[in-house]
Amino acid sequence: MNMHATASRKGLKQRNWAAEMIAPLSDEGVGRPASFVSKTFSLEAVPAAVELFISAQGLYRCFINGKRVGEDLLTPGWTNYDHRIAYQRYDVAQLLVAGENHIEIWLADGWYRSPLMWGKDAIPNCWGDRIAAIAELVAGGRTLLSTDANWKSGALPIVKSGIYFGEVYDARLAALSETHGSEVIAFDKALLVAHEAAAVRELAALVPVDQWRDDEGRLVYDFGQNVGGYVRYTVRGSAGAQVRVEHSEVLGPDRFFDNRNYRTAVAETLYTLAGDGDETYAPYFTFQGYRYARVTITGEVEIVSISSVPITSVAEIKGGFESGSGLVNRLVLNAVWSQRGNFIEVPTDCPQRDERLGWTGDAQVFAPTACWLADSEQFLRKYLRDVMADQRPDGAIPHVSPDPTRLHPEHFPGYAGSTGWGDAIVIIPWVLYTHYGDRAALGECFDAMVRWVDFVWSISDGPIVRPPPHWGDRGFTFGDWLQPVGDNRKPRPTIADDCAATLYHFISTELLGRIAGVLGRDDLRQAMERRAGEIREAFAFEYISASGRLAHNDQTSYALAFLHDLVPAEHWDAARGHFRRVVEDADYRIGTGFIGTPALLPALTKLGMDDLAEKVFLQEEVPGWLYQVKQGATTIWERWDSMAPDGTIYDPDMNSYNHYSYGAVCQWLFESVAGISPDPEHPGFARVKISPTPLEKLNPVSAWHEIAKGRIEASWTMADGKVEYIVSLPEGCEGLFVPTVRHVNPVLDGKPVTGDTLMAAGRHLITFEIPKSN
Template sequence: MNFQPAAIDGNLVSRAWSGEMIAPLSDRGQGTAASFVSKTFDHDGTGLPIELFISALGLYRCFINGTRVGNDVLTPGWTNYDARIAYQRYDISKLLRPGPNRIEIWLADGWYRSPIMWGAKAIPNCWGDRIGAIADLVGTSGPLLSTDTTWQSGPLPILKSGIYFGEIYDARLETAAETHGTERLPFDKGLLVAHETAAVRELQPLAPIGSWTDHEGRTIYDFGQNVGGYVRYTVHGVAGTEVRVEHSEVLGPDRHFDNRNYRAAAAHTLYTLSGDGDETYAPHFTFHGFRYARVTINGDAEILEIASIPISSVPEPAGGFTSGNPLVNRLVENTIWSQRANFIEVPTDCPQRDERLGWTGDAQVFAGTACWLSDSQSFLKKYLRDVMADQREDGAVSHFSPDPTRLHPGNFPGYAGSTGWGDAIVVIPWVLYTHYGDRSVLSECLGSMVRWVDFVWSISNGPIVHPPSQWGARGFTFGDWLQPVGDNRKPRPTIADDCAATLYHFISTDLLAKIAGVLGEQALEEQMKGRADKIRLAFANEFITPAGRLAHNDQTSYALAFLYDLIPGEHHAAARRHFRQVVIDADYKIGTGFIGTPALLPALTKLGMDDLAEKVFLQEDVPGWLYQVSKGATTIWERWDSMAPDGTIYEPDMNSYNHYAYGAVCQWLFECVAGISPSPAAPGFAEVIIDPAPIPSLSPVSAYHDISQGRIEAGWHCTGSEVTYALTLPEGCVGRFRPGRRHRNVSLNGEPVIEEAVLPPGTHRLVFSLPDY
C-alpha cells in the first residue's frame, strides 16, 4: 500500500480504512473518568516507514511504547461531527522497536460530548454519547495493525474533563490497567477527512511576571498576557496532596482574583500528587482563557516551576504594524493575541467562559484582519464548511458554527438567520479570494451564498428587511451588537434593526454578483446585480431624507452606507456633512458596535476625512480602541466599557476580555495607513493597490505582510507635511499607485508622477505632500 490518499473531494482527503471505530467498555459516559484503548503487537524492526492514521469520537492522545505521538493539541479537532471528522497522520517509524510494542489511545469528552452552550440549558452529548477511536498502522506493504474488538480498554487518571469544566487528574492512578474490552460502534467511515488546517500547537511558554499570596494563603501568578491555553507546572510533594489551579483574565481594583465573567465554566484543574519525585502536569483535553492563575495547595507540596502555555491554530504571524505611538503598537499586538487565543480549531468569540463558540458575525467582520495577521486560508475555509453544514433548509445561516443547537433545537430554538452574522457565508469566501486568490472557495460556497441572500430577501419579501424583534423568531437580527450610546441621560443615536439588516442585505447581494462574475455565472451575476440595484434604490427611499440625512443619524449608518456606495450622488455632499457632524458631536468617540466598527475609519478615510479618523482612532477615553490599552489590556475586549476608569469590572454576565471583533481596525491600519491592499482584479497579491493615507501623529509607520510570493514591506515618515513612503514588493507582485487627494507633488523614485503608475517588484520610494484639513 502506498501513502497516497484514496480519494480527493476538493481538498478534502479521505482514505480506505481497515480499522473500526471502537468504544472502550470502561467508559461510564459524559462527565466521568476518561478511558484508553490499547493493543500490544509485534513489529519486525525492519526500519521501513510506518505511518499512523488516527481519529476519534471525542478528543484523543496517542502513545506508542509510552512516548506521545506528535505534539498536536486537542485532536482530532472540532467540526460538525455529523458532517465530517478530521483524522491525523503521523510517521511513527522511530517510536517502534523490534518485538512487542504497545499502542495506547487516550479518549475524553472534548467538544463531542462535553456540555456546550451556557447556563442550565447547556447541551451534553451534543454529537454523541459514546467516545471511540479508529486507527490504522500502515507500512509500505499494507496495514500492520488496526482497531478492532481485540483491543482492550481501561480508565485513565483523568477523573473528569470538559471544555468548560477543566480537568481532574489523580497521578496515583497512572499505572494503566486493562480492565475492560472494547466494542465496535456503528460509524460511517466516509465522515473521516484529513485535517483541513494546521493542528493546534503550543506556543512558547510565558513565565510569570509577578506573584503574590492572598489572605487565604493562595498564590496568584500574573503571566503578563491574556491567552488561550493552560498552565503547566512542576511540583514536588507528598502523595495525595492536591493542587488546584483557577484562572482569570483580570483582577479587581484591589488586585483580588475575579473570574465571575466565566459564568458557569469551572475552568479549573485539580491535580493529585503521586509523591514520586518531581511531577509535571498540564491538562490534556481542555483549555482556558486567562492571564492570571490562582494556585491552592491542600497538603504538603511546593511549586518548583510554573508557566502559561498559549495554544493556537495560527501560531505564526504573517503581518505586523508598528508606529511612533506605543499604544497603537500594543493595540496591534493585542489583536494578534486575541486572534491566537480564539483561532483554536474554530474562530470563537472567547476562550474563557461557558460559550467559546464560532460566532459568524465576529468571524466575518474580522476575516480581513485575520488574513493580514496570519495565514488564515485553510483555517477559515475549514470553518466555512461548518457554516455550510449548519445552514438550515430555508437558507438561514447559524449564529455560530459548529452549531450545537442545530441538533438540539429544543434547548435553544431559532439560533440562525441574523443579518451581519449569516453574511459570513458570502463575506469570508470573498476575503479568501482576494487575499489568497482562492477561487475554489467561491465555487464551494456559491450554493450556500445564494440560499442565504434568498433567505434574507424572504424575511420581508422585498429589498427592505424588517426583522422581527422577538429573539429566535425567523429573521431576528443582532443589528449593530453592543453599539455604545454614550451618556444614558441623553444617549446618542443608534442604528435600527431594519436599517442594519438592509445594509447587509445589500452588501451580500452586491458581493454575490461580483462572485458570480468571477465564476462566469452570468445569469446569476445579472440576477444579483438587478436585486442589488433594487435594494440600493429602496434603501435611499427608506433611510435617506431629502436633506441627505440618514434616518438614524448614527455613525454606523453613515459608515456602512458610504463605504458600500449606498448614498446617491445628489445626497453625497450633504450626507458627508451630517456624518462629519455626528462624529464631532460625539466628541470623536466611537459610536459603532460589531458591524459598524470595521467600517467607521475606512469610511472616514474614503471620504478624505483623515483628520476625523485620526481623532477617533487616537482618543483614549471610553469608548475607544486605546482606552482599553491604557487600562492594561493585552487582548481585545468584547465591550468598549468592559472596565471602568477606576478598574471596576463591568457586569460580568457578558463581559469577555478576549474578543477579537473590535481588533478589525487593524485592516484599516494595513490598507489605509500603511497603504497596501489586495486587488480583486488580480487576487492573491499578484497586484497590490498602493494608496497610503498617512496619520502624521503616528510617524514613523512600518508594516509587513508575508504572502506566497514573499514579503511586502511598506513604511513612511513625515517631515512637516512631506511624506516619504518606502515600499518593497517581491517577485510575482506588482503595485498600482494612483495619486489621490492626499498625494500632492508626488515623485516616484525621483521622477514626478501625475497619473497612475505600475510599480514592478523591488524597492520604491514615493515622496508627496499632505493637504491641509
C-alpha cells in the same frame, strides 16, 4: 444531513480504512473518568517507514511504547462531527521496536460530548454519547495493526475533563489497568477526512511577571499576557496532596482575583500528586482563557516551576504594523494575541467562559485582519465547511458554527438567520479570494451564498428587511451588536434593526454578483446586480431624507452607507456633512458596535476626513480602542466599557477580555494608513494597491506582510508637511500607486506622476506633500 453539506465534503482527502471505530467498555459517560483503548502487538522487524492514521469521537492522545505520538493538541479537532471528522497521520517508525509493542489511545469528552452553550441549558452529548477511536498502522501499503473488538480498555487518571469544566487528574492512578474490552460501534467511515488546517500547537511558554499571596494565603501568578492555553507546572510533595489552579483574565480593585465573567465555566484544573519526586502536569483535553492563575495547595507541595502555555492553530505571524504611538503598537499586538487565543480549531468569540463558540458575525468582520496577521486560508476554509454543514434548509446561516443547537433546538430554537452574521458565507470566501487568490473557496461556497441571499430577501419579501424583534424568530438580527449609546441620560442615536439588516442585505447581494462574475455565472451576476439595484433604490427612499440626513443619524449608518456607495450623488455632500457632525458631537468617541466598527475609519478615510479618523482612532477615553490599552489590556475586549477606570468589571454576565472583533481596525491600519491592500482584480497580491494615508500623530509608520510570493514592506515618515514613502514588493507582485487628494505633487522613483501608476517588483520611493487642510 442536507445535500449541500454532503457536497461540501467533496474534494477533501479521504482513505479506505481497514480499522473499525471502537468504544471502550470502561467508559461511564459524559463527565465521568476518561478512558483508554490499548493493544499489545509484535513486529518481527520495524519497517523503515510506518504511518499511523488515527481519529476519534471525542478527543484523543496516542502513546506508543510509552512515548507520545506527535505534538498536536486537541485532536482530532472540532468540526460538525455528523458532517465530517478529521483524521491525522503520523510517522511513527522511530517509536516502534522489533518484538513486542504497546499502543494506547487516551480518550476524553472534548467538544464531541462536553456540555456546550451556557447555563442550565448547556447541551451534553451534542454529537454523540460515546467516546471512541479508530486507528491503523500502515507500512508499504500493508496494515500492521488496526482497531477492532480485540482491543482492551480501562480508566485513565483523568478523573474528569470538559471543555468548559477543566480537568481533574489523579497521578496516583497513573499505572493503567486494562479492566475492560472494547466494542465496534456503528460509524460511517466516509465521515473521515484528513485534517483540513494546521493542528493546534503550543507557543513558547510565558513565565510569571509577578506573584503574590491573597488574603487566604493562595498564590496568584500574573503571566503578563491574556492567552488561550493552559498552565503547566512542576511540583514535588507527598502522595495525595493537591494543586488546584483557577484562572482569570483580570483583577478587580485591590488585585481582587475576579473570574465572574466565566459564568458557569468552572475552568480549573485539580492535580493530585503521586508523591514520587518531581511531577509535571498540564491538562490533556481542555484549555482556558486567562492571564492570571490562582493556586490553592492542600497538603505538602512545593512548586518547582510554573508557566503559562499559549496554544493556537495559527502559530506563525504573517504581518506587522508599527507606528510612533506605543499605545497603537500594543493594540495591534493585542489583536495578534486575540487571534491566537480564539483561533483554536474554530474562530471563537472567546476562550474563557461557557461559550467559546464560532460566532459567524465575529468571524466575518475580523476575517480581513486575520488574513493580514496570519496565514488563515485553510483555517477559514475549514470553518466555512462547518458553516455550510449548519446551513438550514431554508438557507439561513447559523449564528455559530459548529452549531450545537442545530441537532438540539429544544433549548436554543431559531439559532440562525441574523444579517451581519449569516453574511459570513459570502464575505469570508471573498476575503480568501482577494488575499490568497482562492477561487475554489468561491466555488465551494457559491450555492450556500445564493441560498443565504435568497433567505434574507424572503424575510420581508423585498429589498427592505424588517426583522422580527424576538430572538429565535425567523430572520431575527443582532443588528449592530453592542453599539454604544453614550450617556444613558441622553443617549446618542443607534441604528435600527431594519436599517442594519438592509445594509447587509445590499452588501452580500452586490458581492454575490461580483463573485458570480468571477465564476463565470453571468445569469446570477445579472440577477444579483438587478437585485442590488433594487435594494440601493429602496434604501435611499427609506433611510435618506431630502436633506441628505440618514434616518438614524448614527455613526454605523453613515459608515456602512458611504463605504458601500449607498448614498446617492445628490446627497453625498450633505450626508458627508451630517456624518462629520455626528462624529464631532460625540467628541470623537466611537459610536459603533460589531458591524459598524470595521467600517467607521475606512469610511472616514474614503471621504477624505483624515482629521476625524485620526481623532477617533487615537482618543483614549471610553468608548475607544486605546482606552482598553491604557487600562492594561493585552487582548481585545468584547465591550468598549468592559472595565471602569477604577478597574471595576462591567456586567460580568457578558464580558470577555479576549474577543477579537474590534481588532478588525488593523485592516484599516494596513490598507489605509500603511497604504497596501489586495486588488480584487488581481487577487492573491498579484497586484498591490498602494495609497497611504499619513496621519501625523502616528508618524513614523511601517508595515510588513508575508505572502506566498515573499514579503511586502511599506513605511512612511513625515516632516515639514512632506512624506517619504518606501514600498518593497517581492518578485511576482506588482504595485499600483493610486494618488489621491492627500498626495500633493507625488513623485515616484524621481519622476512626477499624475495618475494611477504601475510599479514593478522591487523597492520604490514615493514622495509627496500633504494638503494644508482636509
